[in-house]
Amino acid sequence: MRKQIFYNLIQFVRRLIKNVYLILAMNKKFRIGFITIISIVLICILVILMIPYDPSTVGRFKPNQPPSLSHILGTDSMGRDVFAQLCLGTLHSFIVALIVATFGTIVGAFLGFISGYYGGILDNYLIRIVIDTFVTIPMLPVLILIASLIRAPNIWVLAGSLCIFSWAWPARQVRSQTISLKRRDFIYLAKLSGMNSMEIIVKEIMPHMVQWMVANYVNAVLWTFLTEAGVELLGLGPPTTITLGMIIYWAISYVAMLRGLWWWLFPPIIMFIVIFISLYLMHLGLEEFLNPAKRLSK
Amino acid sequence: MTTLHEELLKVKDLVAGYELPGAFIRAFDQVSFEVKRGEVFGIVGESGCGKSTLAKSILRLLEPPGRIIAGSALFEDIDLIKAPIEIVNKYRWKKISYIPQTSMASLNPVMKIKDQFMELIKKENKEISKDKAIEIINEQLASVGLPTRVADSYPHELSGGMKQRVIIAMATLFKPSLIIADEPTTALDVVVQRGILQLLLHLKQKYGTSILYISHDIAAVAQISDRVAVMYAGKIVEIGDVYDILKKPLHPYTEALLNSVPSLIENKELRGLQGAPPDLKNPPSGCRFHPRCELKISGFCDKIEPSLTKIGNRYVACHLYR
Amino acid sequence: MTHIPLLKVENVTKIYESGLIFKKKVLALEDISFDIEGSRAEILGIIGESGSGKSTLAKIILRTIKPTRGYIFYKGKDISKLEGNELKEFYKEVNAIFQDPYSSANPLRKIDDILLTPIRKFNIAKTKEEEEEIINKALDMVNLRYDEVIGKYPHELSGGQLQRVMLARLFIIKPRLVIADEPVSMIDASLRANILNIIHKYKEYERISFIYITHDLSTAKYVCDRMIVLYRGSIVEEGPADEILRKPLHPYTQLLMESVPLPDPTKRWSKPIALAKLEETVTLSAGCKFYDRCPYKTDRCKKEKPLLRDVGGRRVACHLYGA
Numbered sequence: 001m002r003k004q005i006f007y008n009l010i011q012f013v014r015r016l017i018k019n020v021y022l023i024l025a026m027n028k029k030f031r032i033g034f035i036t037i038i039s040i041v042l043i044c045i046l047v048i049l050m051i052p053y054d055p056s057t058v059g060r061f062k063p064n065q066p067p068s069l070s071h072i073l074g075t076d077s078m079g080r081d082v083f084a085q086l087c088l089g090t091l092h093s094f095i096v097a098l099i100v101a102t103f104g105t106i107v108g109a110f111l112g113f114i115s116g117y118y119g120g121i122l123d124n125y126l127i128r129i130v131i132d133t134f135v136t137i138p139m140l141p142v143l144i145l146i147a148s149l150i151r152a153p154n155i156w157v158l159a160g161s162l163c164i165f166s167w168a169w170p171a172r173q174v175r176s177q178t179i180s181l182k183r184r185d186f187i188y189l190a191k192l193s194g195m196n197s198m199e200i201i202v203k204e205i206m207p208h209m210v211q212w213m214v215a216n217y218v219n220a221v222l223w224t225f226l227t228e229a230g231v232e233l234l235g236l237g238p239p240t241t242i243t244l245g246m247i248i249y250w251a252i253s254y255v256a257m258l259r260g261l262w263w264w265l266f267p268p269i270i271m272f273i274v275i276f277i278s279l280y281l282m283h284l285g286l287e288e289f290l291n292p293a294k295r296l297s298k
Numbered sequence: 299m300t301t302l303h304e305e306l307l308k309v310k311d312l313v314a315g316y317e318l319p320g321a322f323i324r325a326f327d328q329v330s331f332e333v334k335r336g337e338v339f340g341i342v343g344e345s346g347c348g349k350s351t352l353a354k355s356i357l358r359l360l361e362p363p364g365r366i367i368a369g370s371a372l373f374e375d376i377d378l379i380k381a382p383i384e385i386v387n388k389y390r391w392k393k394i395s396y397i398p399q400t401s402m403a404s405l406n407p408v409m410k411i412k413d414q415f416m417e418l419i420k421k422e423n424k425e426i427s428k429d430k431a432i433e434i435i436n437e438q439l440a441s442v443g444l445p446t447r448v449a450d451s452y453p454h455e456l457s458g459g460m461k462q463r464v465i466i467a468m469a470t471l472f473k474p475s476l477i478i479a480d481e482p483t484t485a486l487d488v489v490v491q492r493g494i495l496q497l498l499l500h501l502k503q504k505y506g507t508s509i510l511y512i513s514h515d516i517a518a519v520a521q522i523s524d525r526v527a528v529m530y531a532g533k534i535v536e537i538g539d540v541y542d543i544l545k546k547p548l549h550p551y552t553e554a555l556l557n558s559v560p561s562l563i564e565n566k567e568l569r570g571l572q573g574a575p576p577d578l579k580n581p582p583s584g585c586r587f588h589p590r591c592e593l594k595i596s597g598f599c600d601k602i603e604p605s606l607t608k609i610g611n612r613y614v615a616c617h618l619y620r
Numbered sequence: 621m622t623h624i625p626l627l628k629v630e631n632v633t634k635i636y637e638s639g640l641i642f643k644k645k646v647l648a649l650e651d652i653s654f655d656i657e658g659s660r661a662e663i664l665g666i667i668g669e670s671g672s673g674k675s676t677l678a679k680i681i682l683r684t685i686k687p688t689r690g691y692i693f694y695k696g697k698d699i700s701k702l703e704g705n706e707l708k709e710f711y712k713e714v715n716a717i718f719q720d721p722y723s724s725a726n727p728l729r730k731i732d733d734i735l736l737t738p739i740r741k742f743n744i745a746k747t748k749e750e751e752e753e754i755i756n757k758a759l760d761m762v763n764l765r766y767d768e769v770i771g772k773y774p775h776e777l778s779g780g781q782l783q784r785v786m787l788a789r790l791f792i793i794k795p796r797l798v799i800a801d802e803p804v805s806m807i808d809a810s811l812r813a814n815i816l817n818i819i820h821k822y823k824e825y826e827r828i829s830f831i832y833i834t835h836d837l838s839t840a841k842y843v844c845d846r847m848i849v850l851y852r853g854s855i856v857e858e859g860p861a862d863e864i865l866r867k868p869l870h871p872y873t874q875l876l877m878e879s880v881p882l883p884d885p886t887k888r889w890s891k892p893i894a895l896a897k898l899e900e901t902v903t904l905s906a907g908c909k910f911y912d913r914c915p916y917k918t919d920r921c922k923k924e925k926p927l928l929r930d931v932g933g934r935r936v937a938c939h940l941y942g943a
Binding site: 344345458487488489491493500514516517520521544545556557558559560562568569574575 | 669670763777778780781808810811812813814816817835836837839842865875877879880882884885886888892893
């Protein structure tokens with residue numbers, strides 16, 4: 001049995017890779033979004049590797065310098081190179097997004113599946129209420145609460161708090177998809193062909209899970225990006241770590257706009273928008289790709 | 299009986315299909331037929347023959363990736379295919395009504411039946427008094443055998459058959475001269491189906507409404523049609539008077555369709571067709587039916603496509619009759 | 621020697637309750653009893669319209685839902701009490717084929733699995749060669765070629781081909797009883813004959829019995845030996861299929877027969893059906909369920925529910941035939 005599960009996990013990953021390959025080839029929107037994001041990430045990594053110093057160190061350079069040859073995007077009011085911060089901040093934001101999205105998708109998918117598949121008391125009273133509660137809890141007040149309780153919020157606290165909320169939506173999605181799948185005749189026929197419950201879950205339902213999880217993952221990343229930035233803009237973010245949201249926060253705190261320091265405020269905003277649009281394109285592409293209509297063209 | 303324009307709808311060489319990545323697939327190809335005033339014209343065919351796409355195309359209801367690429371549909375004095383869409387939309391409900399395949403789903407679930415009627419009535423006559431409108435609604439409901447309480451109901455409170463009759467009542471509100479009914483009795487019980495079909499016949503007899511009746515059920519088509527066209531893989535293979543065609547089918551596919559209906563009376567052996575409907579991405583060469591035809595002439599039927607030839611009172615597209 | 625029927629449905633009733641505060645009860649099935657014999661294979665038709673309870677009955681026999689009252693006995697054993705190996709045996713002997721072939725196949729897995737899974741799970745083959753042989757034979761039985769289906773995904777086959785794959789699967793399992801829930805209603809008319817002929821073949825040569833559930837009288841006539849007509853959860857007529865169709869006794873069966881369209885334009889419906897008769901408007905607490913729509917109704921029908929009685933070789937529930 002253990003060998004079965006292992007084998008099926010391998011199949012799962014292989015199917016995942018094959019799907020990603022397929023959608024890249026077939027769907028323009030996804031392709032554009034994906035390539036943009038990958039390019040951005042690669043450039044940022046390259047830049048950070050080339051810089052010999054820590055971009056977050058205050059006072060390294062002359063502050064408030066407009067873009068020049070030595071500082072492509074100038075410097076901010078704390079004497080930091082804006083371009084270096086942009087690259088590091090983007091990477092940090094991405095890391096947080098990936099961690100939170102991974103956690104949320106896996107935990108959410110697991111809980112959603114259990115709730116949907118086994119139903120009964122477990123589903124109705126335990127999990128469903130929990131899921132719905134988390135979906136409806138207003139996130140911001142809770143995050144503010146957490147931020148105020150912890151003296152020195154750092155990036156991991158931020159990631160952790162976001163994780164608390166990240167699993168609820170995927171859980172709901174996967175739950176409703178499991179329920180509709182359970183009703184399909186082929187699940188019942190699997191039982192009539194001699195398969196037991198565990199085998200049915202692994203062989204008949206898991207392949208569908210791949211699709212659900214991929215769709216949910218991109219959404220989760222998008223959500224995390226937005227929420228993280230929102231939290232940071234409100235001043236609840238980690239003051240010593242650089243993320244996209246924090247750059248914007250500092251720029252606003254130092255009234256960059258009125259002081260004419262456009263090179264501090266606009267680049268992170270533009271970067272944010274570009275990332276957002278790319279992720280959204282990926283999301284749209286995925287929706288198109290996963291639509292049953294795609295089967296027609298096969 | 300001759301009337302001023304005996305032909306009410308004249309479809310000529312109509313071609314439409316779907317734009318898919320890499321190819322345009324023709325759902326139906328070079329379809330021509332006429333519906334006369336006061337007649338029920340049946341189109342019978344199985345899945346994939348293009349009949350639903352045809353129904354939608356006539357009233358320009360085909361949504362992307364569907365597209366009409368050639369042909370005309372003359373109705374009264376305009377060509378429905380080439381006229382501006384605003385004019386065609388004006389004709390809808392008033393001169394031509396459409397009962398789609400999933401018509402039971404086209405009722406708004408959050409509006410009462412009477413309010414859905416109101417929307418239609420107000421579009422035509424904004425100033426109509428509420429009382430007069432209610433009178434019209436009740437009249438329409440009565441014409442399809444529904445009690446007035448239906449007006450105050452929501453769609454989910456009605457059964458499938460009742461919802462379908464509401465749709466028919468709405469479709470006949472302005473006494474259109476043509477009703478296009480695409481599988482109007484799907485998912486309905488056989489007794490309710492009979493009621494609906496008899497209702498359509500009644501409309502023809504009382505108001506002279508023409509009906510374009512599209513179905514996969516050749517028995518239902520036999521019951522109410524005056525003339526009939528048989529479609530296969532996007533083409534019309536036989537077209538003519540219903541008595542001629544169903545009593546003495548000429549095209550092998552028509553005959554196969556008739557042989558597929560199990561008899562309630564005799565104990566005849568049922569013989570179906572081998573194979574499957576063709577993939578319209580790559581339709582068979584020559585006659586599209588030849589891979590499944592028992593009477594095919596090798597070297598001929600698979601190379602040359604037969605065109606509709608006049609045999610007596612009907613047209614058949616088959617090399618057996620030339 | 622008393623023989624135990626293969627399947628015994630005894631006084632099965634199913635009531636659905638909905639709503640938390642104001643509970644609404646729907647009587648889906650009422651007091652259904654019938655047997656499937658064990659000594660020879662037979663095809664029993666269950667004819668009913670939507671709302672007749674026929675799908676509910678199928679689900680109860682297949683153990684998907686539990687009856688509110690009554691029992692189902694398979695080979696003498698109460699099926700609600702089966703577990704473990706006995707349950708697995710039950711699923712091998714009582715199997716099913718459903719209405720929508722595309723819902724019956726996992727769209728993400730190849731057709732091969734549909735046939736391989738029962739072979740492996742029920743240990744039908746000992747070697748890989750035997751597996752191949754069995755699959756080939758099963759496909760042959762349903763007139764499908766190996767290359768037509770193997771290696772393909774469900775959406776690459778037509779409804780008729782896919783349904784035949786489902787029948788090939790049944791040939792591999794060789795159950796004693798198959799619940800066939802509207803197996804041809806989603807298949808094109810010209811492809812139905814193949815499937816119906818295969819079902820007939822299975823009964824004649826493989827000794828597989830069927831409970832053939834449908835709303836279509838004509839296909840029922842073609843395959844069924846016996847028939848049960850359901851109306852709103854109750855049996856109204858039961859007996860040999862040919863006889864019922866030759867001379868239907870219950871007014872509902874008569875109405876059904878008359879309403880089936882014939883593919884003959886010279887034989888059209890003669891009398892128009894009163895549209896109001898199409899829906900039942902009143903649910904009577906007592907009396908016959910068909911009262912509202914019956915052309916022969918009497919006062920007695922309004923007050924007294926007719927019981928299923930033996931009338932000349934069949935059972936009918938109608939006051940027209942009985943003391």
